[in-house]
Amino acid sequence: xxxxxxxxxxxxxxxxxxxxxxxxxxxxxxxxxxxxxxxxxxxxxxxxxxxxxxxxxxxxxxxxxxxxxxxxxxxxxxxxxxxxxxxxxxxxxxxxxxxxxxxxxxxxxxxxxxxxxxxxxxxxxxxxxxxxxxxxxxxxxxxxxxxxxxxxxxxxxxxxxxxxxxxxxxxxxxxxxxxxxxxxxxxxxxxxxxxxxxxxxxxxxxxxxxxxxxxxxxxxxxxxxxxxxxxxxxxxxxxxxxxxxxxxxxxxxxxxxxxxxxxxxxxxxxxxxxxxxxxxxxxxxxxxxxxxxxxxxxxxxxxxxxxxxxxxxxxxxxxxxxxxxxxxxxxxxxxxxxxxxxxxxxxxxxxxxxxxxxxxxxxxxxxxxxxxxxxxxxxxxxxxxxxxxxxxxxxxxxxxxxxxxxxxxxxxxxxxxxxxxxxxxxxxxxxxxxxxxxxxxxxxxxxxxxxxxxxxxxxxxxxxxxxxxxxxxxxxxxxxxxxxxxxxxxxxxx
Amino acid sequence: xxxxxxxxxxxxxxxxxxxxxxxxxxxxxxxxxxxxxxxxxxxxxxxxxxxxxxxxxxxxxxxxxxxxxxxxxxxxxxxxxxxxxxxxxxxxxxxxxxxxxxxxxxxxxxxxxxxxxxxxxxxxxxxxxxxxxxxxxxxxxxxxxxxxxxxxxxxxxxxxxxxxxxxxxxxxxxxxxxxxxxxxxxxxxxxxxxxxxxxxxxxxxxxxxxxxxxxxxxxxxxxxxxxxxxxxxxxxxxxxxxxxxxxxxxxxxxxxxxxxxxxxxxxxxxxxxxxxxxxxxxxxxxxxxxxxxxxxxxxxxxxxxxxxxxxxxxxxxxxxxxxxxxxxx
Numbered sequence: 141x142x143x144x145x146x147x148x149x150x151x152x153x154x155x156x157x158x159x160x161x162x163x164x165x166x167x168x169x170x171x172x173x174x175x176x177x178x179x180x181x182x183x184x185x186x187x188x189x190x191x192x193x194x195x196x197x198x199x200x201x202x203x204x205x206x207x208x209x210x211x212x213x214x215x216x217x218x219x220x221x222x223x224x225x226x227x228x229x230x231x232x233x234x235x236x237x238x239x240x241x242x243x244x245x246x247x248x249x250x251x252x253x254x255x256x257x258x259x260x261x262x263x264x265x266x267x268x269x270x271x272x273x274x275x276x277x278x279x280x281x282x283x284x285x286x287x288x289x290x291x292x293x294x295x296x297x298x299x300x301x302x303x304x305x306x307x308x309x310x311x312x313x314x315x316x317x318x319x320x321x322x323x324x325x326x327x328x329x330x331x332x333x334x335x336x337x338x339x340x341x342x343x344x345x346x347x348x349x350x351x352x353x354x355x356x357x358x359x360x361x362x363x364x365x366x367x368x369x370x371x372x373x374x375x376x377x378x379x380x381x382x383x384x385x386x387x388x389x390x391x392x393x394x395x396x397x398x399x400x401x402x403x404x405x406x407x408x409x410x411x412x413x414x415x416x417x418x419x420x421x422x423x424x425x426x427x428x429x430x431x432x433x434x435x436x437x438x439x440x441x442x443x444x445x446x447x448x449x450x451x452x453x454x455x456x457x458x459x460x461x462x463x464x465x466x467x468x469x470x471x472x473x474x475x476x477x478x479x480x481x482x483x484x485x486x487x488x489x490x491x492x493x494x495x496x497x498x499x500x501x502x503x504x505x506x507x508x509x510x511x512x513x514x515x516x517x518x519x520x521x522x523x524x525x526x527x528x529x530x531x532x533x534x535x536x537x538x539x540x541x542x543x544x545x546x547x548x549x550x551x552x553x554x555x556x557x558x559x560x561x562x563x564x565x566x567x568x569x570x571x572x573x574x575x576x577x578x579x580x581x582x583x584x585x586x587x588x589x590x591x592x593x594x595x596x597x598x599x600x601x602x603x604x605x606x607x608x609x610x611x612x613x614x615x616x617x618x619x620x621x622x623x624x625x626x627x628x629x630x631x632x633x634x
Numbered sequence: 635x636x637x638x639x640x641x642x643x644x645x646x647x648x649x650x651x652x653x654x655x656x657x658x659x660x661x662x663x664x665x666x667x668x669x670x671x672x673x674x675x676x677x678x679x680x681x682x683x684x685x686x687x688x689x690x691x692x693x694x695x696x697x698x699x700x701x702x703x704x705x706x707x708x709x710x711x712x713x714x715x716x717x718x719x720x721x722x723x724x725x726x727x728x729x730x731x732x733x734x735x736x737x738x739x740x741x742x743x744x745x746x747x748x749x750x751x752x753x754x755x756x757x758x759x760x761x762x763x764x765x766x767x768x769x770x771x772x773x774x775x776x777x778x779x780x781x782x783x784x785x786x787x788x789x790x791x792x793x794x795x796x797x798x799x800x801x802x803x804x805x806x807x808x809x810x811x812x813x814x815x816x817x818x819x820x821x822x823x824x825x826x827x828x829x830x831x832x833x834x835x836x837x838x839x840x841x842x843x844x845x846x847x848x849x850x851x852x853x854x855x856x857x858x859x860x861x862x863x864x865x866x867x868x869x870x871x872x873x874x875x876x877x878x879x880x881x882x883x884x885x886x887x888x889x890x891x892x893x894x895x896x897x898x899x900x901x902x903x904x905x906x907x908x909x910x911x912x913x914x915x916x917x918x919x920x921x922x923x924x925x926x927x928x929x930x931x932x933x934x935x936x937x938x939x940x941x942x943x944x945x946x947x948x949x950x951x952x953x954x955x956x957x958x959x960x961x962x963x
Contacts, residue, residue, distance in 0.1 A: 441852075443851075443852070463851055463852050463853070463854045464854045464856065466854075467854040473852065475852060480846075480848055480849075481846075481848040481849050481851075481852045482849055482852065483846065483849055484841070484842045484845035484846040484849050484850065484913065485845065485846065486845045486846075486913040486914055487841055487842065487845050487913070491838055491841070491842065495838075495839075495842060495850075495853040495854075495855065496853055496854055498835045498838065499835075499853075499854050499855070503835075504834050504835060504836070505833050505834050505835065506833060506834065506835055506838065508833075548853065
């Protein structure tokens with residue numbers, strides 16, 4: 141008998157970068173299949189191809205032996221019985237539960253008006269099937285997150301789903317809610333519905349899944365039966381058999397010259413975090429998406445207010461309540477999303493590099509000569525490829541934009557520099573340049589903190605790495621101890 | 635990541651492109667002037683042109699300040715009513731006389747108070763939008779309604795006649811070397827504000843806040859202060875506009891003084907190429923913008939178009955000016 145789902149040789153590229161290479165993936169009827177891999181391994185992309193969000197560049201998808209038409213149409217796939225529940229739930233807070241479930245396919249009366257009574261009744265029946273007692277008339281926005289997830293599942297079931305894809309469903313749930321969800325998943329499986337389950341919590345796989353498929357860097361690696369593998373085996377498959385070791389010498393500067401010390405930072409996402417970074421040291425922060433690394437850096441930079449926590453700079457306690465305070469303390473922060481919070485895209489290179497310099501310098505007016513000199517110096521030093529200092533930042537490539545975002549802090553003479561995903565969306569050549577610059581800065585005595593989801597990057601430049609998992613620090617390694625596997629081990633907290 | 639391919643192009647094409655991209659409003663302006671000159675030769679007479687400049691300067695002065703607010707990503711719908719409030723206070727103080735019939739106080743005192751009141755309204759707009767984090771559209775609309783109502787109340791809905799002393803009426807009606815004084819005031823203000831916008835740190839921060847508020851905040855720019863200052867600046871401009879307006883008539887009409895000026899000013903800014911989404915724009919565009927509006931008003935009279943139709947023509951001109959400036963993103 142044909143398998144329920146068979147994806148053969150799926151390829152997909154974005155902007156010339158291939159993120160899925162010839163991936164095969166199969167699921168049987170009623171099977172609970174885990175899909176795992178590191179950040180950027182291609183899990184979500186593969187599932188979005190399956191759900192009809194993206195169209196594959198190559199390869200075929202078969203459902204019950206029949207080839208699916210190659211066009212991206214999520215609604216069509218839903219009618220065929222393939223539904224995906226996204227990490228960020230796709231629901232409308234201002235509409236009722238029933239309206240959300242039947243969006244775009246509302247039952248109609250004769251004459252075209254919506255038959256609300258039928259809609260509410262049908263919704264109640266669907267929710268009861270899932271063991272939920274939610275009033276379908278309630279506004280969705282009033283529900284708890286776990287209940288919203290149930291509404292998403294009810295919506296999927298209403299399409300007579302045969303294959304349900306769940307992208308990190310437990311990342312927002314409490315332990316009790318997770319247990320309920322797992323029961324439900326087993327229940328669906330018993331009814332013959334196959335579930336594909338994506339999660340970063342490896343120990344969940346052994347609890348609820350029957351099989352696990354591993355992807356790495358866009359390649360299909362292996363599929364295992366769950367009773368035959370341990371969590372450690374899965375982690376090893378995720379990072380690959382080859383053990384990549386650190387290529388950086390251990391920190392050789394003064395171990396007592398602590399530049400920045402952070403103590404006991406706690407809030408709803410961060411659990412009692414402490415760390416320090418020394419003069420001239422390159423410290424990495426590794427972990428999976430959502431581990432709280434960016435949030436911790438936002439606390440240090442005064443953008444996010446913690447419940448408790450202290451910051452010391454060169455041994456002196458400081459209060460950093462805003463970016464303005466942070467800049468006064470010679471802190472610099474190159475943010476994760478340069479378009480959102482790093483650059484003013486519609487302005488030119490000169491302005492973007494000088495914003496902080498101007499605030500630190502005296503006088504109401506900009507000194508034309510100094511400004512031009514500053515910009516010229518930064519363009520040369522960071523090798524920013526542009527038509528000239530008055531080119532708009534929006535017209536630069538990702539790597540050059542990142543250099544401009546960095547230049548702003550170099551001009552401000554930051555002594556502690558936090559770089560959040562410094563090479564995201566940066567091509568390989570510019571990436572090496574940025575690494576080189578970072579090492580130069582460290583050699584000049586700047587303390588550097590790098591948040592990175594790219595293990596290779598951490599191994600390439602960090603002298604020490606702190607690994608986080610769900611708001612906690614789970615491990616700390618110096619460069620001679622670092623391997624991808626060890627970092628992954630701490631990051632997944634198995 | 636998308637990268638923009640830079641294609642080599644000839645020098646001439648790039649210069650022409652540069653002019654078109656940066657000064658398309660000037661091109662529009664020249665087109666309008668030529669069309670007007672052909673349609674009504676009387677239009678090009680010097681006295682007519684000077685008259686246009688005089689009439690358009692009041693809204694023009696407000697539009698200069700409005701440009702700052704809009705570049706910073708805000709908007710001010712209270713300018714017209716605030717002009718009436720500040721103007722009413724000016725007239726009430728200016729008409730007070732001693733027993734001998736002399737003015738009770740030197741003229742500069744009412745002028746200063748008039749400007750201070752307008753700046754005060756700007757401050758209120760700025761404080762509420764930034765600290766209460768409310769949309770400026772709603773805040774300034776509400777403040778405008780309040781200002782208008784207060785004016786009508788204190789003037790009991792009537793028109794109040796001021797003291798027609800020449801030193802007062804000259805501000806709005808006089809000329810210096812043939813050039814109308816209101817226009818000279820506008821030009822002086824333009825020069826000061828242009829330097830502020832292009833050379834001062836504050837000016838750069840105005841662009842940064844409008845271009846990307848989040849990035850500005852991460853760069854340590856005092857975003858709230860910059861925004862409040864832009865509202866105070868448009869307030870100051872409104873105060874100066876109130877002085878010119880009151881001086882022209884030596885009277886204030888509680889209900890109609892300054893009516894719709896805020897929209898005319900915003901229109902001038904938009905026609906001048908400043909983006910309503912913030913971060914982009916220049917004052918010279920605004921100047922051309924308000925002169926275009928003045929020219930259109932003038933042509934209606936020249937061509938004997940029914941005043942009832944003036945709105946239709948103005949609306950069409952706005953759409954035309956904005957359409958021609960629209961570029962592919």
